[in-house]
Amino acid sequence: xxxxxxxxxxxxxxxxxxxxxxxxxxxxxxxxxxxxxxxxxxxxxxxxxxxxxxxxxxxxxxxxxxxxxxxxxxxxxxxxxxxxxxxxxxxxxxxxxxxxxxxxxxxxxxxxxxxxxxxxxxxxxxxxxxxxxxxxxxxxxxxxxxxxxxxxxxxxxxxxxxxxxxxxxxxxxxxxxxxxxxxxxxxxxxxxxxxxxxxxxxxxxxxxxxxxxxxxxxxxxxxxxxxxxxxxxxxxxxxxxxxxxxxxxxxxxxxxxxxxxxxxxxxxxxxxxxxxxxxxxxxxxxxxxxxxxxxxxxxxxxxxxxxxxxxxxxxxxxxxxxxxxxxxxxxxxxxxxxxxxxxxxxxxxxxxxxxxxxxxxxxxxxxxxxxxxxxxxxxxxxxxxxxxxxxxxxxxxxxxxxxxxxxxxxxxxxxxxxxxxxxxxxxxxxxxxxxxxxxxxxxxxxxxxxxxxxxxxxxxxxxxxxxxxxxxxxxxxxxxxxxxxxxxxxxxxxxxxxxxxxxxxxxxxxxxxxxxx
Numbered sequence: 001x002x003x004x005x006x007x008x009x010x011x012x013x014x015x016x017x018x019x020x021x022x023x024x025x026x027x028x029x030x031x032x033x034x035x036x037x038x039x040x041x042x043x044x045x046x047x048x049x050x051x052x053x054x055x056x057x058x059x060x061x062x063x064x065x066x067x068x069x070x071x072x073x074x075x076x077x078x079x080x081x082x083x084x085x086x087x088x089x090x091x092x093x094x095x096x097x098x099x100x101x102x103x104x105x106x107x108x109x110x111x112x113x114x115x116x117x118x119x120x121x122x123x124x125x126x127x128x129x130x131x132x133x134x135x136x137x138x139x140x141x142x143x144x145x146x147x148x149x150x151x152x153x154x155x156x157x158x159x160x161x162x163x164x165x166x167x168x169x170x171x172x173x174x175x176x177x178x179x180x181x182x183x184x185x186x187x188x189x190x191x192x193x194x195x196x197x198x199x200x201x202x203x204x205x206x207x208x209x210x211x212x213x214x215x216x217x218x219x220x221x222x223x224x225x226x227x228x229x230x231x232x233x234x235x236x237x238x239x240x241x242x243x244x245x246x247x248x249x250x251x252x253x254x255x256x257x258x259x260x261x262x263x264x265x266x267x268x269x270x271x272x273x274x275x276x277x278x279x280x281x282x283x284x285x286x287x288x289x290x291x292x293x294x295x296x297x298x299x300x301x302x303x304x305x306x307x308x309x310x311x312x313x314x315x316x317x318x319x320x321x322x323x324x325x326x327x328x329x330x331x332x333x334x335x336x337x338x339x340x341x342x343x344x345x346x347x348x349x350x351x352x353x354x355x356x357x358x359x360x361x362x363x364x365x366x367x368x369x370x371x372x373x374x375x376x377x378x379x380x381x382x383x384x385x386x387x388x389x390x391x392x393x394x395x396x397x398x399x400x401x402x403x404x405x406x407x408x409x410x411x412x413x414x415x416x417x418x419x420x421x422x423x424x425x426x427x428x429x430x431x432x433x434x435x436x437x438x439x440x441x442x443x444x445x446x447x448x449x450x451x452x453x454x455x456x457x458x459x460x461x462x463x464x465x466x467x468x469x470x471x472x473x474x475x476x477x478x479x480x481x482x483x484x485x486x487x488x489x490x491x492x493x494x495x496x497x498x499x500x501x502x503x504x505x506x507x508x509x510x511x512x513x514x515x516x517x
Contacts, residue, residue: 156268185199367394
């Protein structure tokens, strides 16, 4: 569990802000430009909105590697956790490496925990190398990720203050988000942080419209979480949000957005021409899937996350040479529902031959249809979800348990928030420490909404038990299996760390049966 220091109150989710920045720099420039001269003008304007360069960033240029225009580039994005009155560039909250390679089939991303230590090396955590500025961090990352076979270069550095996330949320408003469990803390026992003073939160489980403070509370939640779990939650939030931001709103609001967000940005890119070079490379990766490379870590008694030289070498290789994405396609982004709850439309993946998966039940699953029926009855789902059939799984992970107090039936708000045109239900299953430690939940989601935005994240499909399921991947793991019916949409949702294997996900989806009361 990651606990805050007494002098260090919880902060908004910088990891999300960094990913948002990456997508925003590319998208804002791309959608606002049609020819090269216009691109150059927009790039100059964006650079003018960046914060004044710090001395630390000027020094960081000495550690960055040169690269020819158009060649693959690696960017280091850092969450600067400096407080009011502190110098910027001394403490990092999050570190993310992003690979821009026009020839690769996916865009790779590697998150590095601030509390990372390397087995057999120094006991100092990775964040300590940032104490004297980004130059030390860049040099340390290049050292630990390089191997005798391949040098690891970093070409650009971007620092962003946590305030950028708050500004982004205020500008973009609300998104539909798939919340894995109930998040609650009022700083009172039994769930609260007591005198430690964690941020308060009250967000229930299920696919729902999250706005403003609820979004902030959700992505920055740290009570009972570690860096890895929090990073996974923020990454999934970004995937949901990215698919729902309308291109038209970016075009009409780009000046306002860049002024609101980029004043919190510090980077080695200080000219329109320099930004243009990155953007042109970004044009080649727009529309390609993003693969999150996982660095294998274990918890230490001191609260650090430990990895090995072999684990670093494996992550570096996957980052630099990501290969193809499962499903072989990129995400199609559909339109959002209208402001008052119209059904909207979602772009469907291109038609292709649907694969049939062999019917295999992993030994890690057990039949428990009675337990699934009981949670539907006792949680109120049977009472509150009436607009479409309820489907429950016959199978569950053998060490897991249903969480009646987290599962629920509920109404889903329209895009404008003025109506509740759809119903939803969520069955929450707690892996109970059996896989990837505590705090991992998978679930079954149902809704009377026939074309929710989540469908746009699927890139493949498969036949399971006579039904066609769409597949959303997160790296090589199945994130969600989604099934459309004439009366609604249903899906099986993996845990934040994708603890269920692909075979387990397929078997649970295949086992869905109609609840008969």
